Amino acid sequence: xxxxxxxxxxxxxxxxxxxxxxxxxxxxxxxxxxxxxxxxxxxxxxxxxxxxxxxxxxxxxxxxxxxxxxxxxxxxxxxxxxxxxxxxxxxxxxxxxxxxxxxxxxxxxxxxxxxxxxxxxxxxxxxxxxxxxxxxxxxxxxxxxxxxxxxxxxxxxxxxxxxxxxxxxxxxxxxxxxxxxxxxxxxxxxxxxxxxxxxxxxxxxxxxxxxxxxxxxxxxxxxxxxxxxxxxxxxxxxxxxxxxxxxxxxxxxxxxxxxxxxxxxxxxxxxxxxxxxxxxxxxxxxxxxxxxxxxxxxxxxxxxxxxxxxxxxxxxxxxxxxxxxxxxxxxxxxxxxxxxxxxxxxxxxxxxxxxxxxxxxxxxxxxxxxxxxxxxxxxxxxxxxxxxxxxxxxxxxxxxxxxxxxxxxxxxxxxxxxxxxxxxxxxxxxxxxxxxxxxxxxxxxxxxxxxxxxxxxxxxxxxxxxxxxxxxxxxxxxxxxxxxxxxxxxxxxxxxxxxxxxxxx
Amino acid sequence: xxxxxxxxxxxxxxxxxxxxxxxxxxxxxxxxxxxxxxxxxxxxxxxxxxxxxxxxxxxxxxxxxxxxxxxxxxxxxxxxxxxxxxxxxxxxxxxxxxxxxxxxxxxxxxxxxxxxxxxxxxxxxxxxxxxxxxxxxxxxxxxxxxxxxxxxxxxxxxxxxxxxxxxxxxxxxxxxxxxxxx
Numbered sequence: 001x002x003x004x005x006x007x008x009x010x011x012x013x014x015x016x017x018x019x020x021x022x023x024x025x026x027x028x029x030x031x032x033x034x035x036x037x038x039x040x041x042x043x044x045x046x047x048x049x050x051x052x053x054x055x056x057x058x059x060x061x062x063x064x065x066x067x068x069x070x071x072x073x074x075x076x077x078x079x080x081x082x083x084x085x086x087x088x089x090x091x092x093x094x095x096x097x098x099x100x101x102x103x104x105x106x107x108x109x110x111x112x113x114x115x116x117x118x119x120x121x122x123x124x125x126x127x128x129x130x131x132x133x134x135x136x137x138x139x140x141x142x143x144x145x146x147x148x149x150x151x152x153x154x155x156x157x158x159x160x161x162x163x164x165x166x167x168x169x170x171x172x173x174x175x176x177x178x179x180x181x182x183x184x185x186x187x188x189x190x191x192x193x194x195x196x197x198x199x200x201x202x203x204x205x206x207x208x209x210x211x212x213x214x215x216x217x218x219x220x221x222x223x224x225x226x227x228x229x230x231x232x233x234x235x236x237x238x239x240x241x242x243x244x245x246x247x248x249x250x251x252x253x254x255x256x257x258x259x260x261x262x263x264x265x266x267x268x269x270x271x272x273x274x275x276x277x278x279x280x281x282x283x284x285x286x287x288x289x290x291x292x293x294x295x296x297x298x299x300x301x302x303x304x305x306x307x308x309x310x311x312x313x314x315x316x317x318x319x320x321x322x323x324x325x326x327x328x329x330x331x332x333x334x335x336x337x338x339x340x341x342x343x344x345x346x347x348x349x350x351x352x353x354x355x356x357x358x359x360x361x362x363x364x365x366x367x368x369x370x371x372x373x374x375x376x377x378x379x380x381x382x383x384x385x386x387x388x389x390x391x392x393x394x395x396x397x398x399x400x401x402x403x404x405x406x407x408x409x410x411x412x413x414x415x416x417x418x419x420x421x422x423x424x425x426x427x428x429x430x431x432x433x434x435x436x437x438x439x440x441x442x443x444x445x446x447x448x449x450x451x452x453x454x455x456x457x458x459x460x461x462x463x464x465x466x467x468x469x470x471x472x473x474x475x476x477x478x479x480x481x482x483x484x485x486x487x488x489x490x491x492x493x494x495x496x497x498x499x500x501x502x503x504x505x
Numbered sequence: 506x507x508x509x510x511x512x513x514x515x516x517x518x519x520x521x522x523x524x525x526x527x528x529x530x531x532x533x534x535x536x537x538x539x540x541x542x543x544x545x546x547x548x549x550x551x552x553x554x555x556x557x558x559x560x561x562x563x564x565x566x567x568x569x570x571x572x573x574x575x576x577x578x579x580x581x582x583x584x585x586x587x588x589x590x591x592x593x594x595x596x597x598x599x600x601x602x603x604x605x606x607x608x609x610x611x612x613x614x615x616x617x618x619x620x621x622x623x624x625x626x627x628x629x630x631x632x633x634x635x636x637x638x639x640x641x642x643x644x645x646x647x648x649x650x651x652x653x654x655x656x657x658x659x660x661x662x663x664x665x666x667x668x669x670x671x672x673x674x675x676x677x678x679x680x681x682x683x684x685x686x687x
Contacts, residue, residue, distance in 0.1 A: 060674060060677065061674055064671065064674065064676075094508050129673075129674070130671075131671045135631070135632045135670070137630065137631050137632075137648060138631045138632070138671075138672070138673065175510055176513075177510060177511065177513050177515075178510070178511055178515060179510070180507065180508050180509055180510050180511060181507045181508075181511065182507050182508040183508070219649070220632060220647040220648050220649060220650070221647055221650065224647075247507035247508075248507055248508055250507065251507040251508055252508075256507070257507065258507055258511075259520070259523070260517075260519045260520060260523050261511050261515035261516070261517075262515070262516050262517065262518075262519055263519050263523045263527075284552055285552045285643055285644045285645055286645045286647065286652075287554075287556040287626075287645065287647055287650040287651070287652030288556045288647070288650050288652075289554060290554050291545065291551070291554045294552065294554070295541050295542050295545055296541075298541055299537070299538040299541035300534075300538070301538075302531075302534050302535055302538045303533070303534035303535075303537050303538055304534060306530075306533075306534060306537075307527075307530040307531060307533070307534045310526075310530045310533075311523075311526065311527065311530065314522075314523070314526045315523075318522075319507075366537075370541070370544075371541065371544075371545065371551065371552060372544060372545075372548055372550060372551055372552070374552065374643075375550065375552055375642050375643060375644075376641050376642065376643070377643075378634070378643040378644075378645075378669075379634045379636070379643055379669040379670055380636075380641065380643065380669065445641070446636065446638055446639065446641030448634075448636060448667060448668075448669035449669070450669075450670075450671045450676070451667075451669070451676065451677050452676070452677040453677045454677075456677065456678070456680055458678050459677070459678040459679070459680040460587075460588040460589075460590070460609070460678075460680060460681075461587075461588070461665055461680045461681065461682050462665065462680065463638045463639070463665035463667065463680065
């Protein structure tokens, strides 16, 4: 592998040495991620406008198709393309070293691209109206599963390159001692990713064989159990990556330094060991699982993953306060907070993601996953509201905030339309918060998720939801439009800056 | 900074604030964890776990036998139906059956208030989700598995039941009902 100094440039802002072949890979993965959030965002608008009863845009078949595509695009393709870019950044760039196995990086990218296109195509031509979870015996075209498998293997290669780069950098003496906290958090995300992808392979490969007729039967509860090791844990990759990005953004925006490395690293370790248990929360009202199994998993192993999030919840604001006070903002209790760079979209996105994920997403997740409460929350809109506050308000907002730094640092372009960029995180996050809270409230009345028509026209018997439900569903529609506009501004600013932004030499 | 390499020796003791916070968090975690089994014991409504494995055809046979045995008859001797689905009135304390299939809940159960029944829930095609309104209680129906819910209706009336697990293009039309008589 080439390792000449000519392969590197020095970043004028951070002083980091950037490996140029790695930079190209980061760029292409990040751009693909943004293309997928654009597609997913259009689908989101179609889905939301259909569930808004006053609009009821799409016919039933297109609604279920758009919903399947929206779930797969956002939960898998957008976040994982962005995370692979993040893993290359967190290893090669942050360690000022070369990315090991550039060729494999391209193989990984092409597999992920081919897999994602295969799955998207199968859904869009109507051969896979099975939702993200794709529970057998509901059967999709084999290419749907094959695409996901290809994508997952590509992502696995990306994770392996991350580990290889970190190990090689140490062997080559590029750094000594421990990884930085951000890289450590990303390493935890990569470890969770490996477990997740193993789970995906364990269930998607047999399901693919079943779809082509080589296996006669897939056991329904077994599929559900193993699928959620993939489907839910893939969102735990997000959690660890997102928290790492919070630390990174706190450092980039106000110069925050971790108040205690031991404290923050212990919290990350708790994620690695205990967060996967959350996958079980999909199964609390399933047959075939025993009560002790449900009790153990509903309690999250002494809630240690929750403890981990609560530790980060102390560490990050504390580090920001310490950094601000060092700058001289020491008057009163909250001058440091008032003098934070609120106009910086990187900072506001971090704070919005942090508050939204913790206060809305985390709490609803832990409560709804309780064994008894699952009876009233399972498959209602409460669940949909919960995971939009975690994955969208939390993860996506954090990724958006980081993008405003990736554009100058990796694409070497200035961010265009700074005024629009300034309001973007606020518009997006507040829109998501509005529609998620409306979903959770409507779900409290029992509104089912993944449902085309809650007026039940054409059904043999009906059920009349309270007028409050229809009000809440309209609020959901308005919040969704606001969020989609915020997302559109993100795509506009990002794509505009990457292609037409002023070059930074 | 968080993205720079840490000091050579970073494993220094934590400050008092962090130690206190960890203790508080762990106490919170242990307390909530402790209550998971405790609620199961002192609470009155837990997700059941009684399950039997059987083929969809075997479950369909049981449902048909059940409907033949307890179907409500018109004066003419015809089986009473509502929109084509038979109405079944089993005696209190008996085993009753509810079958999900694309896209109906079969049959319509007519129960008596205050009596306890063992409700066998399953499906003969894809997965369905039993969702009872307006109570909003939700349980999964999986093929090959007979899920037994012990239920005691507490009030009289008609309770629509929806499907809340996506089960194909007619999913939103899958509405059945349970009738509870005084």
